[in-house]
Amino acid sequence: MSNVILKASNISKQYRLGLVSSGTLSHDLTRWWHKIRGKEDPFLKVGEANDRSTKGNSDYVWALQDINFEVKRGEVLGIIGKNGAGKSTLLKILSRVTSPTTGEIKTKGRIASLLEVGTGFHPEMTGRENIFLNGAILGMTKKEIQQKEDEIISFSGCERYIDTPVKRYSSGMRVRLAFAVAAHLEPDILVIDEVLAVGDAEFQKKAIGKMQDISRGEGRTVLFVSHDMNAISLLTDRVVVLKDGKVYFEGQTDAAIKEYLKEGSTELSYVFEGQVKSPKIKKVKIHTSLPNNTHEFGKTLKIDFEIELPYEVENLALAFQIIDEFQNPIIHIWQIDSEFNIQRKKGSYNFKCIIDKTRLYMGTYSLKVYFTDSKNKTRFDFIESTCNFKVEMIKNKRNDYKWVSGTCKYIEDSKWLIENL
CATH class of the missing domain: 2.70.50.60 (abc- transporter (atp binding component) like domain)
Incomplete structure (x- = not known):
């Protein structure tokens, strides 16, 4: 257990379609009444699997249901699945962007996330200022960020525009800088969604090499979501396959990719x-x-x-x-x-x-x-x-x-x- 850096236990996430709260005062009061009496939320008993291709009969959907897995220190875990399988929701829970409806996440160390292009960037601030902003969000001191500043700028390839407001950056430049910050500020766990697909071929190659260095050379943990099976095959040691918000398969990379692709086209x-x-x-x-x-x-x-x-x-x-x-x-x-x-x-x-x-x-x-x-x-x-x-x-x-x-x-x-x- 001492080598386990992240553990997800019975993670579930429920949403009500089209609404932020329960949607009605009666539903909110019902939830509150059950909570003060120490009883289970009654709306956890309802809901359907998150199959976006079919019309359901319930307003409640389970984006995730009973997700359990462990990640060891220095491991690269791939998370794959079709669109709508729950990958991004799981990463947001792991990154503390949102909280699970049920279950808990236990981690050891600092988590850096790269979930969307320019996550955590202020458009009016320059690239250099955003490096310090992102570093502060990740819990780094000003001195630690200064020690890595030149290396981050060089890796991003944005030297010429580093003192230009980020709002004038292309999506590719933003993802370059965001990845460079997340990868160089030495998080214990690096969480990466499909954002690398925005970058060009040269940067994707650099990013994959950096992730390999992070995991194998520096012994840090990476959680990687991608639809690029070549990148998954090259980078990951183990893969979790999600389907309709549930763990469909968990195992070695080659076996997991085959299981995932079996779920692709079966049409003759x-x-x-x-x-x-x-x-x-x-x-x-x-x-x-x-x-x-x-x-x-x-x-x-x-x-x-x-x-x-x-x-x-x-x-x-x-x-x-x-x-x-x-x-x-x-x-x-x-x-x-x-x-x-x-x-x-x-x-x-x-x-x-x-x-x-x-x-x-x-x-x-x-x-x-x-x-x-x-x-x-x-x-x-x-x-x-x-x-x-x-x-x-x-x-x-x-x-x-x-x-x-x-x-x-x-x-x-x-x-x-x-x-x-």
Whole structure:
């Protein structure tokens, strides 16, 4: 227990939709009456799981329910889950931004949080002044901050603008400075939400390196939330997967990522059944070489797209990626309408893509689909992940495939067929 720096015990958080208090005087009085008699809050017995995609029957939702975990000193814990799973709520409770409805958090040492771009920054103050403000909020003395000041400014890459008011900073500059302050003022626990996604590739690389130094070199603890599975895989020792406000899985990073991605697309085909008011992808269907959405290495893969245009469009662009189980794009294929020199009038069309000799490493894949106007870059539709399929290698006397490590090194040849429906 002496090595445990943070412990969450039975953490739950309940909200009433659309309201700040109980919403009515009668509810507030009922809560007060139960409290003075030493009884449980009666409204803790009601409420539904926080599933944002469905309409509920209760005004109360549980953003978190019965969360339990421990974090050891020097450990990097990843927290992942879909949007609305409760990740940010949990980090706000851990950072003391809000309090849990039930349960408690026990920590040893100082916590620094980076939950949103520019958290704790005053827009009218300069970058340098905000360094001292943030340091004071984190409990540092002026002398301690001065010792780290040059290092923070250098790491942030904002030297030229450090004496400029923060309100004139871009979102990327604010997150650079905020991360530099939080990382260099030596907190015992560093809590980081998805804010690093705002920074550019160079800064993300620096930030990941700094987090590795913090945990492995300096023995401090990091709690890291991200949708970037590469960063989670690279940084974390252990991962908690949240689903509908509950702990769905807790364990080693690789196993946790696989469990999380299992909860992603399980659709074997995509069908949109709503009303079409703008250009829309109505259906996506993948045709694999073997049954049960299984495809043999080297065989032809076919994908059908049905689109509907409620009005005439001249510059259609339909593109898709084949992504692996870590959501890395492996193949990117697009069709640009101008190549066919055909004007698309109002109606329905079937786009069929045929990929000959598909060479994908053994594993699970899905499609990410983009439907845009190729001229003005307007996005009509986007499907994040659908049509799961599995690639297998089947050897026989005539075929003896040699595999290459890493991602697919082949460029796939594809052709498109377009039909009026």
